[in-house]
Amino acid sequence: MQINISKSQAFWQGAKVVFTLQGLMLSGAMIGFAGFAVEVGLSRFEAVLMAGMIWALPSQLILIGSIFAGAALPATFLAVALSAIRLMPMTAALVPEIKNPKTPTWLLLILSHFVAITAWVYSMDKTRELPRDVRVSFFAGAGGCIWAFNTAVIGISYGIVSDLPLMAIGALFFLTPVYFLMTLWRSARDYSIYIAMVIGLILGPVFAQIWPEIDILLAGVVGGSLSTLIYVLIERNKGENP
Amino acid sequence: MTYFSSDAWYWPIIYIGIAGWIATDMWRWFGVIAGNRLKEGSLALLWVRATATSLVAAVIAKLILQPTGALSEFNIYLRIFAVAAGFAAFQMTGKRIVVGCGVALLVLLVGNWALNFQ
Incomplete structure (x- = not known):
């Protein structure tokens, strides 16, 4: 409206x-x-x-x-x-x-x-x-x-x-992190954001162990790409089998 | 070239200006330039939004698991448990942030008191 x-x-x-x-x-x-x-x-x-x-x-x-x-x-x-x-x-x-x-x-x-x-x-x-x-x-x-x-x-x-x-x-x-988590979760307009958040929360600590200098950047790019891919695949599937 | 290597009154301003302001705002400026080219509803915008979300999520995880300063005084498992409890309360009350934050904080403080109770 x-x-x-x-x-x-x-x-x-x-x-x-x-x-x-x-x-x-x-x-x-x-x-x-x-x-x-x-x-x-x-x-x-x-x-x-x-x-x-x-x-x-x-x-x-x-x-x-x-x-x-x-x-x-x-x-x-x-x-x-x-x-x-x-x-x-x-x-x-x-x-x-x-x-x-x-x-x-x-x-x-x-x-x-x-x-x-x-x-x-x-x-x-x-x-x-x-x-x-x-x-x-x-x-x-x-x-x-x-x-x-x-x-x-x-x-x-x-x-x-x-x-x-x-x-x-x-x-x-x-x-700070607690309200970041909740506001971001609540503001999601479609489920691609939920996927991106969950993957980021998991990949962040994983990359912190492997490559701590650029862990946040890696988690973002890998997580963002992965969640976009998942979202696009699900949406395409929906389109083909309504 | 360290923060304490000069007594000049303007040195902290230069140091914070370069290593603080420019180091952060340059990303915001790149973001404006990139965002100006993105079309609503495009795949590229979907990717940028997902990447921003994953980045922030990774920052959230870092702030909880590897905090700098005073938060590291609290036990790490207690911190994780408190966030999980807060998030569960948030979900159960129809995404009410005030409830989620309140529960998380309460669990952290009570849990910390219980852990240190001799």
Whole structure:
């Protein structure tokens, strides 16, 4: 069903993601990140800068790990880049969903900074119900607001959570993969996503044992190809034997 | 060339800018360029979406099985069991994320308390 809404209405509708359960869960993980930053000895400015510039929690943790391992800039660049490859197919899958023929590429390049799991899942899920000309506005609201809000959350919670016990930080970090798992599962529009998820969950740990440097990338490409193949074969079979 | 090799005030900004911002945003930019060429309903888009999903699923598995930092304080089997319990609760309540996350967290904390109970 298509509804008629203006671009600014779509923007604020997207912004609501900040106060959904997934949004608040992310804020919890960001408070955990602020606590972790205090723990390892980063300044408030550094913590905010990292989160704002990277905007992908696993990559932020890898950057910190590399910094304190005393890694040189090129080595850190490589480690962080390897951890962030998933952002490419995520962005590539989102762009055809939200753009319209008039959307300028420079706008998409700027907005792509806000591609991270929470806003991505939310937008992939919700923009389907919106007319095409307001979808970019919706994503700008969802991605931009959740970015701005949570970058601020890190800055504000930095001092306050300095005494957070290790177990509390651990519990907050635990919520991240748990809600990733459930939001991704719920947002699936057809069963090809279920196949891709199950295969990815299995292949990830398998490749982590065999080839840990590029395990995520391998799991993604092999898992994605395998699940596409399975999906196409099942659909073809359905077509031939209705 | 390490993070601590210069006292200049701008060095952390350059280091984080290159090894953090460019290292992550370059993938988002490649994604925009690739996504601009994908047609809705095409096989290529189906593959890209499946690959993105498998990648995220592998990240989820890694965050649970090989976490960096504080989460590694919890027993690995307890972490797996807590996720499984949370996911089961999520499925049984008509995919309610709040229930799934709540159950997973509760199992993790209670389980950890029980494991450390002397």
